[in-house]
Amino acid sequence: MSKRCSICNKGPITGNNVSHAHNKTRRRFNPNLQKIRVLDENGRVTREYVCTRCIRSGKVNKVPVRQIPPTV
Numbered sequence: 001m002s003k004r005c006s007i008c009n010k011g012p013i014t015g016n017n018v019s020h021a022h023n024k025t026r027r028r029f030n031p032n033l034q035k036i037r038v039l040d041e042n043g044r045v046t047r048e049y050v051c052t053r054c055i056r057s058g059k060v061n062k063v064p065v066r067q068i069p070p071t072v
Helices: 053-055
Strands: 014-020 024-029 033-039 045-051
Touching: 033 053, 045 053
Parallel strands: none
Antiparallel strands: 014 024, 033 045
């Protein structure tokens, strides 16, 4: 799994774990990526890793879920 958003190119950043005794150890903050079906500009459906901020702000054209007809 790539740790970059395919829309905004957001990737991991680094910071510190800080304990109660104020000991600092390095850590990574990974973006919240979701694998979703995206409709591209040519009308094709692809699966891409997109961060949740791009999904929420509407930068991505999500493909609607296929409706299965009920069997009677």
